[in-house]
Amino acid sequence: MTSLGPPSSYKGRGATYDPHNRFAPTRSVAEDDGWWREEASTTIATEVREEVSKSALSWNKSPDLPFDRSLNPYRGCEHGCVYCYARPSHAYWDLSPGLDFETKLIARSGLVERLKEELCQPNYVCRPINLSGNTDCYQPLEATHQTTRRLLELLLECRHPVTLVTKSTLVLRDLELLAEMAEHRLVRVFVSLTSLDANLKRTLEPRAASPQARLRAIRELNTAGIPVGTLISPVIPGLTDHEIEKLLEAASRAGARTAAWMLLRLPYEVAP
Template identity: 65%
Template sequence: MVAENATPRGRGTGHNPANRFQSARIELVDDGWYQETPLPRLTEVRLERAKSVISRNDSPDIPFDRSLNPYRGCEHGCIYCFARPSHAYWDLSPGLDFETRLIAKTNLAEVLERQLSAPGYRCQPIALGSNTDPYQPIEREMKLTRAALEVLLRYRHPLTLVTKGAMVLRDLDLLAELAEHRLVRVMVSLTTLDDELKRRMEPRAAAPAARLRVIRRLKEAGVPVGVLCAPIIPMLNDHELERLLEAAAEAGADSAGYVLLRLPREVAVLFEEWLREHYPMRADHVLGLMRQSRGGQLYDADFSTRMKGEGVFAELIAQRFRLARRRYGLERQRVEGLDCTGFSVPGAQLSLL
């Protein structure tokens, strides 16, 4: 039997470790007898009828308290994705399963309307696509993200949206109308300008040039748009930080953020395997700088440091980012200007008070 170790073309990883909740594990071993080339792993989509679609959080380092994710798992296959461990809750692997065995919330619009119409609901900006990308390839057929935008527009509910998918331009009509009412801000994730690094690290996400085109088109349509350089990875893309911000500013971005690479739970193992496969000569240096920035470990979940890290290298990145953000005029806040006062339930009786 062929071992699942080499990364298949178009995927972020070839590894599929058992999730941490399984009591038994099966390991595939290549004994040299099976000589046929294994078939490519196709994407499977499981349809889910969700009971609730708005997730809440009280994390002090996240600029929103609620989020909306149309999909579980993400076909973009970004090897560093912090959301990979969440697939274990569905008895699936954070590895190859995360990018090939997806779950779509088919009744998302219906449940979203019900939750927004609840008597006790209080409006605050909702983050669309905080865990997995709302514009991953299956959105082309499922159209769940577009359905969510239609509901939020009808209720005049503000939102922020993060994506590295060029498909967001399909919904430019809705985004432009949301922008007219000060209800939306889009953040485009831009991690590298190097097509080869993008191909290895984010195999099914849009190319760097396409993401810059997205920024440009959104700006031209009057949609507030910023750039999110996440993650910054030592010795892989950290040298691009200034160029990323410059390119984004030239394309029309007006705000910027960054996150130092996060490697929670199974992501650390998957990332190290990927790193030694694709960049073996740099692997120890990358991992050494990560440990230097995470208190000697590959990951530190402390709210005060998990996004930016600590230590000499992390502080250097922070200083470079602050200077470049100021230089290129990207200091607007991510949720600045979003209007919560227009929120209303369609057809509901207005208050007399």
């Protein structure tokens, strides 16, 4: 895979480079041959392609995760969080965990139908589904595709419990739906907080909502009677760990009832 440009050259993007796909049999490297060429653009447009879903639920046996099944309506995430532990998964689709992860997104079609089929299996055992284990189900793409909303509607119809994690205020679009689920004790929402420093946030999470907007989302979710907590994640030693107490205080004042945390993870391609 050819590098798209020098580090830190793309506006509004988290990754500063495009690491090669480690599963690819060959690798290309751009070399300057000395000839004149036009200056590369400093912006990259977001591309979206459809993928027909063969299954819905993903299963895990990780002892450090509080759930055994998750549901991901999209692959990749336009929020572009530079630290995202899900980045390496993009290599499975012959895409880079770097800039491709946040600019070349995959929308999964037929997911609601596949989920309904799996929930109706005779041997299915009901336990909470985690929505957004490997992406953000309320990233900008959701505004047009609305796959997350349709999944929640199905889960409400089936009276199936769900937890979801997001950095987006788009979750407020579904306030009434989530409130109805809360009446049946079917939902818990976690709003992720990393830092209260807006400048740091722009570097770490370029296209996610601001810290103040996320606190407003917590406040409105709580006011609507929806159980809401905060996920202090990731805690980055030497960079954000000194903010833990302030983050918890701010989330508590906004109405968060519970809190959890996750230490920074640096899987293969993310560490550089």
